[in-house]
Amino acid sequence: xxxxxxxxxxxxxxxxxxxxxxxxxxxxPSLMAKEGIKGHDAIMQHYIDICNIVDGPVSAEVLGTDFAxxxxxxxxLAALHENIVVKVPMIKDGVKAIKWFTDNGIRTNCTLVFSxxxxxxxxxxxxxxxSPFIGRIDDSNWDGVQLIEQIVSIYNSQGFMTEVLAxxxxxxxxxxxxxxxxxxxxxxPLSSILGLLKHPLTDLGLEQFLKDANSLH
Ligand code: G3P
Numbered sequence: 001x002x003x004x005x006x007x008x009x010x011x012x013x014x015x016x017x018x019x020x021x022x023x024x025x026x027x028x029p030s031l032m033a034k035e036g037i038k039g040h041d042a043i044m045q046h047y048i049d050i051c052n053i054v055d056g057p058v059s060a061e062v063l064g065t066d067f068a069x070x071x072x073x074x075x076x077l078a079a080l081h082e083n084i085v086v087k088v089p090m091i092k093d094g095v096k097a098i099k100w101f102t103d104n105g106i107r108t109n110c111t112l113v114f115s116x117x118x119x120x121x122x123x124x125x126x127x128x129x130x131s132p133f134i135g136r137i138d139d140s141n142w143d144g145v146q147l148i149e150q151i152v153s154i155y156n157s158q159g160f161m162t163e164v165l166a167x168x169x170x171x172x173x174x175x176x177x178x179x180x181x182x183x184x185x186x187x188x189p190l191s192s193i194l195g196l197l198k199h200p201l202t203d204l205g206l207e208q209f210l211k212d213a214n215s216l217h
Pocket of ligand 1: 026031168187
């Protein structure tokens with residue numbers, strides 16, 4: 001399973017990259033706004049800055065919702081850097097645009113996916129990635145990881161090449177369960193990635209080893 005970081009924060013992207021386990025980055029308009037990035041030029045430059053840190057897919061989301069607007073924005077984003085993947089919402093014009101981008105050699109990430117039916121449409125249109133939002137499904141009292149299992153099973157039995165990118169990850173346990181479910185990619189906040197490190201027995205064991213190591217001198 002590939003690890004992407006779900007943030008537009010350059011320091012966090014660098015920290016995950018320096019850990020040596022980072023395969024890519026996902027962003028969205030909310031994450032860009034959180035970093036205070038404003039205006040077309042600043043947004044474009046920020047994507048280039050991210051691409052210069054991470055040598056892997058970097059999802060940049062279109063802001064338009066009509067076919068022509070999505071195409072215009074997506075083409076500009078894709079031209080910024082070879083790492084850019086155009087992130088497109090799961091709406092009717094979005095599906096049409098994904099098909100157009102696929103036919104024209106531009107990689108896409110279909111976002112805001114909450115059902116297996118939507119995931120089938122994204123794959124039929126040729127999306128490179130599909131992003132089911134599992135944390136938000138959990139918030140609405142369903143099991144987000146079950147959706148990952150269902151999509152993985154459908155894609156495998158139908159031979160779809162779209163990669164299942166588990167998004168809206170909230171906890172380290174989400175990452176473990178998505179790996180079990182066969183997700184191709186997990187995009188996570190830095191806190192969830194670092195949470196994977198933690199176990200109290202590791203801390204206790206290390207404390208004891210260090211104490212005993214001192215007695216060896
Ligand atoms: O990748 C999608 C993600 O950014 C949404 O996460 O926590 O806002 O549901 P969240």
